[in-house]
Amino acid sequence: MSNSPSKIEPLSRVFRDSFQVREIARRFGTPVYVYSEELLEEQADEALAFIEAPSFKVRYAMKANPNANILRLFQRKGIEIDASSGDEARRAIAAGIPPGNILLTSQIIPQEFIDLIRQGVNYNACSLHQLETFARFSNFIGTRDISVRINPGRGSGGTKRTNTGGPSSSFGIWHEDLVKVMDFIRRYSLNLRRVHTHIGSGSDPEVFKKTCRMSLDIVARFLYGGFPVTTLNLGGGYKVGRMSYQESVDMQEVGSFVKKQFEDFQRKIGLPLRLEIEPGTFLVANAGAIVSEIKDIKRTPRYTFLITDTGMNEVARPTLYAAQHPITVVTRRDKNPFKKTGEYVVSGRCCESGDILTPSKDSPEELQPRVLRQAEISDLVVIGGTGAYCSGMPIAGYNSYPAAPEVLLRKDGSMDLIRERGTLKQLTQNEVKVI
Amino acid sequence: MSNSPSKIEPLSRVFRDSFQVREIARRFGTPVYVYSEELLEEQADEALAFIEAPSFKVRYAMKANPNANILRLFQRKGIEIDASSGDEARRAIAAGIPPGNILLTSQIIPQEFIDLIRQGVNYNACSLHQLETFARFSNFIGTRDISVRINPGRGSGGTKRTNTGGPSSSFGIWHEDLVKVMDFIRRYSLNLRRVHTHIGSGSDPEVFKKTCRMSLDIVARFLYGGFPVTTLNLGGGYKVGRMSYQESVDMQEVGSFVKKQFEDFQRKIGLPLRLEIEPGTFLVANAGAIVSEIKDIKRTPRYTFLITDTGMNEVARPTLYAAQHPITVVTRRDKNPFKKTGEYVVSGRCCESGDILTPSKDSPEELQPRVLRQAEISDLVVIGGTGAYCSGMPIAGYNSYPAAPEVLLRKDGSMDLIRERGTLKQLTQNEVKVI
Numbered sequence: 001m002s003n004s005p006s007k008i009e010p011l012s013r014v015f016r017d018s019f020q021v022r023e024i025a026r027r028f029g030t031p032v033y034v035y036s037e038e039l040l041e042e043q044a045d046e047a048l049a050f051i052e053a054p055s056f057k058v059r060y061a062m063k064a065n066p067n068a069n070i071l072r073l074f075q076r077k078g079i080e081i082d083a084s085s086g087d088e089a090r091r092a093i094a095a096g097i098p099p100g101n102i103l104l105t106s107q108i109i110p111q112e113f114i115d116l117i118r119q120g121v122n123y124n125a126c127s128l129h130q131l132e133t134f135a136r137f138s139n140f141i142g143t144r145d146i147s148v149r150i151n152p153g154r155g156s157g158g159t160k161r162t163n164t165g166g167p168s169s170s171f172g173i174w175h176e177d178l179v180k181v182m183d184f185i186r187r188y189s190l191n192l193r194r195v196h197t198h199i200g201s202g203s204d205p206e207v208f209k210k211t212c213r214m215s216l217d218i219v220a221r222f223l224y225g226g227f228p229v230t231t232l233n234l235g236g237g238y239k240v241g242r243m244s245y246q247e248s249v250d251m252q253e254v255g256s257f258v259k260k261q262f263e264d265f266q267r268k269i270g271l272p273l274r275l276e277i278e279p280g281t282f283l284v285a286n287a288g289a290i291v292s293e294i295k296d297i298k299r300t301p302r303y304t305f306l307i308t309d310t311g312m313n314e315v316a317r318p319t320l321y322a323a324q325h326p327i328t329v330v331t332r333r334d335k336n337p338f339k340k341t342g343e344y345v346v347s348g349r350c351c352e353s354g355d356i357l358t359p360s361k362d363s364p365e366e367l368q369p370r371v372l373r374q375a376e377i378s379d380l381v382v383i384g385g386t387g388a389y390c391s392g393m394p395i396a397g398y399n400s401y402p403a404a405p406e407v408l409l410r411k412d413g414s415m416d417l418i419r420e421r422g423t424l425k426q427l428t429q430n431e432v433k434v435i
Numbered sequence: 436m437s438n439s440p441s442k443i444e445p446l447s448r449v450f451r452d453s454f455q456v457r458e459i460a461r462r463f464g465t466p467v468y469v470y471s472e473e474l475l476e477e478q479a480d481e482a483l484a485f486i487e488a489p490s491f492k493v494r495y496a497m498k499a500n501p502n503a504n505i506l507r508l509f510q511r512k513g514i515e516i517d518a519s520s521g522d523e524a525r526r527a528i529a530a531g532i533p534p535g536n537i538l539l540t541s542q543i544i545p546q547e548f549i550d551l552i553r554q555g556v557n558y559n560a561c562s563l564h565q566l567e568t569f570a571r572f573s574n575f576i577g578t579r580d581i582s583v584r585i586n587p588g589r590g591s592g593g594t595k596r597t598n599t600g601g602p603s604s605s606f607g608i609w610h611e612d613l614v615k616v617m618d619f620i621r622r623y624s625l626n627l628r629r630v631h632t633h634i635g636s637g638s639d640p641e642v643f644k645k646t647c648r649m650s651l652d653i654v655a656r657f658l659y660g661g662f663p664v665t666t667l668n669l670g671g672g673y674k675v676g677r678m679s680y681q682e683s684v685d686m687q688e689v690g691s692f693v694k695k696q697f698e699d700f701q702r703k704i705g706l707p708l709r710l711e712i713e714p715g716t717f718l719v720a721n722a723g724a725i726v727s728e729i730k731d732i733k734r735t736p737r738y739t740f741l742i743t744d745t746g747m748n749e750v751a752r753p754t755l756y757a758a759q760h761p762i763t764v765v766t767r768r769d770k771n772p773f774k775k776t777g778e779y780v781v782s783g784r785c786c787e788s789g790d791i792l793t794p795s796k797d798s799p800e801e802l803q804p805r806v807l808r809q810a811e812i813s814d815l816v817v818i819g820g821t822g823a824y825c826s827g828m829p830i831a832g833y834n835s836y837p838a839a840p841e842v843l844l845r846k847d848g849s850m851d852l853i854r855e856r857g858t859l860k861q862l863t864q865n866e867v868k869v870i
Contacts, residue, residue, distance in 0.1 A: 084786035087835035108730035165738035295543035302602035349518035396831035400522035434851040
């Protein structure tokens with residue numbers, strides 16, 4: 001696999017062909033998010049096949065893309081929900097997800113947590129304070145079943161700031177505090193049912209395997225302590241390559257490793273243990289793309305810039321952490337039969353120098369021109385790999401651009417609008433005139 | 436001035452005292468944006484005093500904070516508008532700003548540009564394509580008066596991605612294309628009225644001075660070519676220190692330099708030239724703060740984390756580019772009379788490892804604990820310097836947290852809600868059920 005930016009990325013698999021891209025732009029305008037029902041289902045099936053065990057459960061990390069239609073699509077597949085906030089849990093319930101199918105794992109305790117748990121939402125305590133608050137209110141809540149998120153002391157992110165495990169991460173209860181957790185659970189007569197150890201995104205399968213072993217050790221310590229843990233949730237972090245030179249995690253390989261670990265563990269312990277995983281990116285990233293229009297082409301002695309009508313408003317990842325997304329030029333007509341190419345820096349529409357879709361992957365502060373099919377103003381560009389952490393994590397309303405709509409390409413070939421284009425009026429709907 | 440993170444930052448000047456911070460949290464909940472009318476007016480006065488000349492004009496770069504009340508506050512001061520998109524121009528008009536007070540400088544031509552210009556909005560062409568489009572429609576538009584944004588070949592940003600001038604920037608028409616611009620203006624009988632050269636934020640005053648000279652040279656070339664330019668707009672880029680160890684631009688020093696340059700130029704040319712500037716950050720950054728609550732405190736062997744109920748949702752700047760904001764702990768009661776301190780990493784509420792309010796300024800991927808007043812859960816934290824590029828550039832709705840409200844502290848001591856807290860329902864208001 002070539003690591004060279006000189007390779008033209010193929011059109012996102014979301015689309016049948018360029019004609020479909022043009023039709024979407026005509027019908028829905030640009031910029032527009034597009035998702036493929038077929039690819040979403042394909043990824044769901046692959047995640048569900050991670051290990052073969054009747055008690056195995058997949059939870060969709062809904063922060064990756066919280067559109068209610070996507071939540072329901074996964075629900076139909078038998079996938080449950082990982083909610084990162086009380087608002088996410090409420091949003092899932094409003095979308096029709098049964099509260100019992102939701103596990104709430106939040107950095108802060110939602111104000112409405114008692115009500116949510118009473119409705120049936122499963123609560124995953126992520127700190128000693130959360131555990132204590134749950135205990136204090138357990139009489140009102142009506143359940144003593146609890147789950148705890150443990151920071152196993154190791155993460156998989158590349159840097160301190162991108163780590164969700166290890167001493168530089170605030171996620172979960174530090175693993176050396178297990179005795180405190182046990183004292184607590186005993187003192188308040190809670191029932192520990194689940195141990196949770198999300199170790200972060202972008203993970204190396206080897207790190208994942210190592211964390212799997214560490215997580216099983218934590219479960220073992222609870223079991224030896226007399227706490228009947230029934231479930232281990234390994235969180236997310238199943239990397240998918242968005243660019244053709246990036247590798248995706250081999251779910252089957254990781255799955256069979258995890259399965260073996262679980263089987264060995266159960267044999268040793270003599271008790272069954274249920275496995276849960278919480279993929280987000282894996283389920284939706286490559287099932288989504290953005291269709292945008294080239295609004296201008298500008299040249300300096302150093303670069304040729306394609307100015308698109310998308311950018312950080314719809315896809316913050318390149319601006320946030322120099323993420324690489326495949327970009328494909330779709331000409332308005334097939335006027336370029338010889339497939340000439342050019343080297344382009346692709347820019348967003350905002351009056352913001354960081355609104356760049358082609359940062360250098362090695363040095364996030366630098367620009368990295370891409371070889372693309374030769375482009376003209378009013379040609380389209382497709383930004384691939386934008387199903388996850390794009391419409392759900394927008395730099396919204398910046399430069400007062402309203403939110404882009406979302407379209408679902410159905411398996412029967414039809415196109416359904418699943419979110420209408422936002423309006424300028426919505427950006428000011430909460431303003432109150434005092435001056 | 437000390438550059439040390441061990442210095443406790445004083446409470447943002449937005450507030451009279453800690454009592455006021457507590458009162459705001461009680462009345463409006465947390466997180467909440469708070470702005471000081473007095474400081475906004477103070478900054479407006481200072482910008483208006485940049486140079487003493489009857490024709491001098493300040494335009495507010497409204498993308499910094501587009502709340503209609505803030506636009507109107509500045510309008511009352513005699514400050515006009517810099518709009519970065521057609522939507523911003525429409526938003527300003529909806530707020531009651533006369534269209535003739537708006538200069539539209541956008542990376543892409545808004546669909547509604549003809550209508551906007553017909554209403555009286557001033558149009559600043561930022562590319563040859565924009566110039567051509569304007570020319571093509573000038574009969575419909577009813578005016579041939581045009582402004583052009585030139586990239587003078589030099590910028591002030593620290594890196595390629597943060598530069599708004601120079602060969603790595605797509606902003607404006609490359610300065611070596613001036614002959615093309617002239618041919619074009621002649622061919623289409625346009626009237627060039629204004630030259631615009633925004634060179635970027637965070638500027639060194641020396642770079643600003645140099646660009647001022649380069650900009651005047653560009654004006655001179657147009658004048659010698661027979662184009663009666665009447666106005667030079669130098670854009671924005673007036674740095675303000677948010678942390679006590681950061682320096683703010685000395686507007687008077689830069690102003691007197693610019694004034695002298697302008698006077699020399701007018702003497703040489705024998706024609707008057709109007710000056711415009713477009714501050715954003717300068718007008719609002721330090722007039723705003725966020726009040727947030729500490730929801731949890733977590734410890735690993737390396738760090739103590741304060742988990743707040745704000746973060747990247749409300750203030751994306753630390754996550755986006757490791758921006759440093761002053762953070763002050765306000766205890767719920769004055770229970771800590773001896774002012775003990777602690778070293779804390781301050782974290783946001785999102786399930787996202789990058790949601791950190793205290794990144795290292797030298798190495799954006801690292802955490803940098805701050806010395807703060809000793810904190811307990813349910814104490815408040817104030818994030819200062821958040822009046823600019825915060826409520827207008829949010830990573831909105833991520834983890835499904837609704838938008839925080841905005842409060843204006845009036846000069847008479849009263850508190851006015853100028854934007855209500857968003858709701859979960861608003862996050863899904865455009866969704867269409869198809870699954």
